[in-house]
Amino acid sequence: MARIAGVNIPTNKRVVIGLTYIFGIGSAKAEQICQQLSIPAERRVNELSDDDVLKIRELIDREFRVEGDLRRELAMNIKRLMDLGCYRGLRHRRGLPVRGQRTHTNARTRKGKAVAIAGKKKVTR
Structure with missing residues (x-):
């Protein structure tokens, strides 16, 4: 099992797919990494040599912000907006949608489970 940027990469997957398990690396960056290091697209993680894993690890450390550093940066950006x-x-502080979505209905992901209001009666016609 290859360990890159503090993440265990699944051994039976292709390298391009396995790299996406690292927070901050999507499919486009994973393909870019494989092209830069001339790793074939069909190669599996368990077929990588220790030298290949070391090259991937060094490239990611040198050129990309991933995992803890990236999470910390995102948290600091949100904290800055709140301050x-x-x-x-x-909107972040109140746990409401930030990007202009409606909240009269929906927005349950941000607001949480709907809470019934005691004493409120339904309108009858």
Whole structure:
């Protein structure tokens, strides 16, 4: 099992697919890494030599921001918005959608499970 950027890469998958298990590396960056290191697209992770794994690890450390550093940067960006008190920061603080979505209905992912209001009666016609 190859361990790159603190993540165990699944051994039976292709290298391009396995690299996407690292937070911050998607399919496009994974293909770019394989092209730069001239690793064939059909090669599996368990077929990589220790030298290949070392080259991948060094390339990722040198050129990409991944895992902990990237998560920390994203958290700091959100914290900065909240400290500024701007609109986006207030939406983050209240746990509401940030990018202009409606909240009258939907937005359950951000708002959580719907809570019934006690004493509210349904309108009858």
